[in-house]
Amino acid sequence: MTWPKRYGGGEQSGMARFVVIEELLAAGAPVAAHWIAERQTGPSLLRFGSDEQRAKFLPPIVRGECFFAIGMSEPDSGSDLASVRTVARATEGGWIISGSKIWTSHATRAHFMIALCRSSERQSDRHSGLSQFIIDLSSPDVHVRPINLMSGHAHFAEVNLDSVYVGEEMLLGDEGSGWQQVNAELAYERSGPERFLSTYPLLCALGDVLEENCDSFADARFGSLVANLWTLHSMSESVAEQLSAGFAPQFEAAMVKDLGTQFENDVVDVASALSPRQLLEGSSDVFTRLLAQSVLAAPAFTLRGGTTEILRGIIAKGLNQ
Ligand SMILES: Cc1cc2nc3c(=O)[nH]c(=O)nc-3n(C[C@H](O)[C@H](O)[C@H](O)COP(=O)(O)OP(=O)(O)OC[C@H]3O[C@@H](n4cnc5c(N)ncnc54)[C@H](O)[C@@H]3O)c2cc1C
Incomplete structure (x- = not known):
């Protein structure tokens, strides 16, 4: 919606996008395949990419034909991202990339992944010498192994990069x-409505259940969730305004994610306490089905996009500035 018209975008405001994203998530729409490319790959390409990269990747993303994955985490590098060991070695006309990425959402169906790699020896400043590369996941030297969640779904994967050649135009x-x-990319990943709306369909279903069978205790707990939701909506909206204005509100985004994912878990806890059920993922009863799905998904809320402890460390640094 917000990208330049020359790439097929709509040149609309970030706030217009915010409204549409919020509605899609509230309705539980299936957005996953396009999510990463639209939310963070596109803005990264617009900000840091070359003209050739923008012309190559943005139009097919807009047409919904090209999906991207995020290649940051590794088996031994999650929170401490600067310790990534995937190496990019310069070679004639490009780079040879070797290493392993893990927890890569939707890598089994994404076409490309942007990987964070060490491109020069580690110096005293451990944040220097890192570079991002666009990797074609269909390359024969890329091996993608799906990882099963406890729900049985394979949402993410391990991606092994076995001396993958990428041309210099892919830096x-x-x-x-x-x-x-x-x-800069993580501010997009941490502040949006997806960080507090994962369990919104369950909240609505809980409202329906309580309408038939409510008391003042349940009323108060439900009301408290709705009040929190409104505060989070306002916070996320104000970060979206800052992002639209070209700022990189890292601390504010970390706050939205920390509070938002706590809220998502609170919805699950309150729903389980007010209307306990035997959890059946395939149940024909909407509330039971959503509660089962949310219980299985909840452990990931505070991990994906940065854990609670890491976010609070970022917030602490921000409060100290
Ligand atoms: C559903 C889901 C989807 C994901 N998708 C992607 C993706 O697409 N791409 C990608 O790159 N990654 C993805 N991830 C990975 C995610 O970013 C990492 O799991 C996260 O950053 C934590 O890293 P880790 O798992 O290595 O845990 P660790 O970093 O090992 O942390 C383990 C625990 O120690 C705590 N801890 C670590 N360091 C500190 C510290 N300094 N102070 C205090 N406590 C600390 C953490 O808070 C955590 O509780 C995904 C994760 C999930 C759950």
Whole structure:
């Protein structure tokens, strides 16, 4: 919606996008395949990409034909992202990339992944020497292994990069600027309505259940959730305004994600307490089905996009500035 018309975008405001995203999530619409490319790959390409990269990738993303994955986490590097071990070695006309990425959402169906790699030896400043590369996931030297969640669904994957050649035109932004670029990208990942609306359909279903069978205790707990939701909506909206104005509100985004994911878990806890059920994912009863799905998904809410402890560390630094 917000991208330039020359790439097929609508040149609409970030606030217009916010409204549509919020409605899609509230309705539980199936948005996953396009999510990463629309939310963060596109803005990264617009900010750091070359003209050739924008012309190559943005139009097919707009047409819904090209999906991207995020290649940040590794088996031994999650919260401490600067310790990534995937290496990019310069070679004639490009780079050879070797290493492993893990928890890569939708890597089994994405066409490309933007990987954070170490492109020069580690110096005393551990944030230098990192770069981002666009990797074609259909390359024969890329091996994608789905990982099953406890729900049985394979949402994310491990991606092994076995000396994958990428042309120099696939370096995103400047060599050595990967850390700054990744941090700018994370503000998009942490502040949107997806960080407090994962369990919104369950909240609505709980409202329907309580309408038939309510008391003042249940009323108060439900009312408290709705009040929190409204506050989170206002906070997320104000971060979206800052992003639209070209700022990178990292601390504010971390706050929205920390409070938002707590709220998502609170919805599950309150729903389980007020209307306990035997959890059946395939139940024909909407509330039972949504509660079962939410209980299985809830452990991931505070992990994906940065854990609670890491976010609070970022907020602490922000409060100290
Ligand atoms: C559903 C889901 C989807 C994901 N999708 C992607 C994706 O598409 N791409 C991608 O790159 N990654 C993805 N991730 C990975 C996610 O970003 C990491 O799981 C997260 O950053 C935590 O890293 P870790 O799992 O290595 O845990 P660790 O970093 O090992 O942390 C383990 C625990 O220690 C705590 N801890 C760590 N360091 C500190 C510290 N300094 N101070 C205090 N406590 C600390 C953490 O808070 C956590 O509780 C996804 C994760 C999930 C759950």
